[in-house]
Amino acid sequence: MKTIFDKETHDELHERIGKLTPDAERQWGKMIPSQMMEHTARALEMATGRKPMPHAFIGKAIGWIFKSSFLGEKPFPQNSPTGPTLIIKDDPDFEATRNRLQELITDFHTSGESGVDGNIHGFFGPLTGKQWGETQYKHVDHHLRQFGV
Helix, strand or coil: CCCCCCHHHHHHHHHHHHHCCCCCCCCCCCCCHHHHHHHHHHHHHHHHCCCCCCCCHHHHHHHHHHHHHHHCCCCCCCCCCCCHHHCCCCCCCHHHHHHHHHHHHHHHHHHHHHHHCCCEECCCEECCHHHHHHHHHHHHHHHHHHCCC
């Protein structure tokens, strides 16, 4: 399974983000490209521990039901629910947000598995470094596919 911790995968994401345009049409969902990049950037901030999130009660109660599909090889489904802190309502500056997302991807990659091991996912709780690397790849890939890149 692909992980942001692999150099080739890291480079692939940078290349794909570089191809994204402000007017790219979404294939599903409600976000525009700048909102999508801010959304994925906030998820990476959670994963790196820069913006820690508590393990939500609902996640503690039922997260185990969905965790295996979240962690598995299968891509994330279209129009999946997201936590309220990851919903972007404004229109962030496209280039500034692209740069921020790329910096976060590189910081995440550089930290390695040990740098994120045990950080808390807001719904699923603590994840291993390996799980973070794979799920963050799946998340960014999901949203880049949303815009055809």
